[in-house]
Amino acid sequence: MSDTVVKVSDLQYRVAGRAIFDGLDLEARRGRVTAIMGPSGTGKTTLLRLITGQVKPDRGRVEVFGQHVASLRKPELYALRRRMGMLFQNGALLTDLNVFENVAFPVREHARLPEAVLRQLVLTKLHAVGLRGAADLMPAELSGGMARRVALARAIVMDPELLIYDEPFVGLDPISMSVIVRLIRELNDALGITSIVVSHDVDELASIAHHSYLLSGGKVVADGSPAQLRDSPLEVVRQFMSGEPDGPVPFHYPAPDYHAQLLGKHEVGRSGDRS
Amino acid sequence: MITATLQRIGAVGVFLGRVLAQCGPALLRPRAVVHQIYNAGARSLIIIMLCGLFVGMVLGLQGFDLLQRFGSEDALGVAAALGLLKELGPVVTALLFAGRAGTALTSEIGLMRATDQLTAMEMMAVDPLRHVVAPRFLGGVIAMPLLVAVFNVIGLFGAQLIGVQVMGVDTGAFWSQMQSAVELDDVNEGIVKSLCFGIACSLIAVYEGYTAKPTAEGVGLATTRTVVISSVLTLLLDYMLTAAFLGR
Numbered sequence: 001m002s003d004t005v006v007k008v009s010d011l012q013y014r015v016a017g018r019a020i021f022d023g024l025d026l027e028a029r030r031g032r033v034t035a036i037m038g039p040s041g042t043g044k045t046t047l048l049r050l051i052t053g054q055v056k057p058d059r060g061r062v063e064v065f066g067q068h069v070a071s072l073r074k075p076e077l078y079a080l081r082r083r084m085g086m087l088f089q090n091g092a093l094l095t096d097l098n099v100f101e102n103v104a105f106p107v108r109e110h111a112r113l114p115e116a117v118l119r120q121l122v123l124t125k126l127h128a129v130g131l132r133g134a135a136d137l138m139p140a141e142l143s144g145g146m147a148r149r150v151a152l153a154r155a156i157v158m159d160p161e162l163l164i165y166d167e168p169f170v171g172l173d174p175i176s177m178s179v180i181v182r183l184i185r186e187l188n189d190a191l192g193i194t195s196i197v198v199s200h201d202v203d204e205l206a207s208i209a210h211h212s213y214l215l216s217g218g219k220v221v222a223d224g225s226p227a228q229l230r231d232s233p234l235e236v237v238r239q240f241m242s243g244e245p246d247g248p249v250p251f252h253y254p255a256p257d258y259h260a261q262l263l264g265k266h267e268v269g270r271s272g273d274r275s
Numbered sequence: 276m277i278t279a280t281l282q283r284i285g286a287v288g289v290f291l292g293r294v295l296a297q298c299g300p301a302l303l304r305p306r307a308v309v310h311q312i313y314n315a316g317a318r319s320l321i322i323i324m325l326c327g328l329f330v331g332m333v334l335g336l337q338g339f340d341l342l343q344r345f346g347s348e349d350a351l352g353v354a355a356a357l358g359l360l361k362e363l364g365p366v367v368t369a370l371l372f373a374g375r376a377g378t379a380l381t382s383e384i385g386l387m388r389a390t391d392q393l394t395a396m397e398m399m400a401v402d403p404l405r406h407v408v409a410p411r412f413l414g415g416v417i418a419m420p421l422l423v424a425v426f427n428v429i430g431l432f433g434a435q436l437i438g439v440q441v442m443g444v445d446t447g448a449f450w451s452q453m454q455s456a457v458e459l460d461d462v463n464e465g466i467v468k469s470l471c472f473g474i475a476c477s478l479i480a481v482y483e484g485y486t487a488k489p490t491a492e493g494v495g496l497a498t499t500r501t502v503v504i505s506s507v508l509t510l511l512l513d514y515m516l517t518a519a520f521l522g523r
Contacts (some may be wrong), residue, residue: 052398078400092395095387106399109406158399 002066005030005162005194006051011060013043013050020046022218024060028162033188033195035205035226038215039240039249044198045089047215048166051196052086053077064162082110085155089167091147093139093154099126100135103154110158125153129183145176152183156191163187165197169204177204184208202241206230214240216249290482293404294412301409311414315376315477316421322375323368327426330363331355331433338434339442351444352453355434360457360465364427366513369472372419373505377480380411381501384484385494393485408485412477419473420466427465464520471512476505 004027011024020043028034038044049055050062053069062069067080093102103122107113113121126132129149139147148168155163165184169177185208188195199205205212206226213223214237222229222237230241239247255261301308334355342348384407387393393403438444480501487497 054394054397078402081398081400084398086395086398088391088395090391092391094392094395095390106401109399109401154399 003030004028004063005065006034006196007061007063008047008051009061009063011050011057011062013046013055013057015046019218021050021057021060024215024219026213026220026223028194028196029211030194031188031192032210033185033197033208035209035212036196036198036215037200037202037205037212037240040200042215043218044200044215045166048086048164048196048198052081052084052164082158083160084162084164085158085160086164087148087151087155087166087168089170091139091144091151093142093147093151095139097139098135099131099137099139099142099150102139102150103157106154106158121157122153125157126150128156128187129153130179143176145172145179148172148176148180149183152180152187156187159191161193163193163195165195165199167199168197169199169201177201181208202226202243216240286486287478287482290485291478294408294478294481297402297405297409298413300405301413304410307406307410308413308417311410312418312421313414315372315380315411315415316418318379319372319375319418319422320425322371323422323426324429326367326371327364327429328433330367330426331359331430331435332437333433334358334363334430335434335437335442339438339444348438348442348444349448350452350456351434351438352449352451353456355431355438356453356457357461359427359430359434360461361468362513362517364423364430365465365468365472366509368419368423368426368469369476369509370506372415372422372472373476373480373502373509376415376418377476377501377505378498380415380477380480381484381487381498382494384408384411384481385487385489385497388485388487389489389491389494403485408481412481415477415480416470416473419476420469423465423469464516467520468513468516471516472509475508475512479505479508 006028008024008026011021012019013021024047026034026036036044036047046055050057051064051069053072056070064080065083067076069077069080072080093099094105097105100122103125104118107118107121123132123135126135129152131146131149131153134142134146134150139150142150168180168184172180181204184195184197187193188208197205197209209226211223212226212229213220214229215221216236222232222234224232229237232238232241236248238244239249245251257265335351338351338354338358339348342350342354384393387403387407393407396403396406435449439446439449483497483501483504487493
């Protein structure tokens, strides 16, 4: 069995003529937590969409469990996805189902379990994320942190081999954040799964990741353990890790000369386009 | 413009094929379909009944005014029944369905898209077309003829209320002339129209929701498009079906 669960090679992907990725290479190894970091707008979530086959690359390969994702037909892709779990940034719970039914949803769809067994399975997963007592609540009654924990329970209910987290710490209070951080690492170690976490929360990722990649300008600019990234001599890495507002990743979006624009030499279009 | 319109029609056609392919599996879960019939049908009942009553009352007034000029006010029952069964029942119900149930379907599916619920289903290897779209499409298609039947019955009651109770048309003449003049083909014409309108309005509603841009503005625009396209399509189909039934 190969040690590499996800392998991205020479990935190129463009949106509206703009290169999101231009020769990206990375891999996620079995049983490890791989962090993918980078400033906002570097395409971290897009990378997850490419890994899960939601979009196809313009060039290069994305292999998951040794399968070339872009070449899979729908039944094969669905079979591959049954080996994955994904936690969405906003939880993406089904709003017409309560917490119990949300977690039970993939099981009801893919397995014919007796109701008693299904109940035990769902309650076990909810217990693992600390929300067994919230089984009867509707998604609208949950806080952001609780919704994400329910989504996590749903993501692990089919015992996936690969768990993908899209910005799992966004908008959480410190307590909810530490709970999610602990759960990611504990689930990874206890279930022996492979985890990919996309985020820009450096400290949280440093505490759980075995290996980290830093993306910028459509490429991996640095990778290694969190400690190695902190010690990197590269300017862009140091800026990101220490959170400096200006540097290789500029504070200002590209714009014409400030004074000239204030003096009316560059009109700003009604739609916001710069001339 | 023309190319874009043709492309859109083609996309809707392909989408219809994909939805129809999922209708069989969706019917294996009748509870979901029944739930959607309730959503699209039962929840539209009040507005359908109210509008049916008023349309029937107007038919009674206008019909009486017209027919008495020829001394034929006893034929009011026939005129109201044929008008409702063949035209007003299916058309007005479809227009109301587009405004009430169609917009609800579009915004519900569009919001599911905007909040990643559809993507989450795809990531769980569950086809949203089978789980979300097909039951709603079937619910709309089945609910429409039932709503038309309710509209017609209430409309006839409204016409009778005004024609007989207010304007003084003979009760026996009103009902007996209707009974003798209305043929089964007239009823069938209404059923065929209501089924066609049900397919068209439900298809537009689920298509617009499924392909809505995942933003607040995108869902709003999709909802507006549902009402506009469904209404125009209903009237266009009505002309084509009427011409086909009359053999013109």
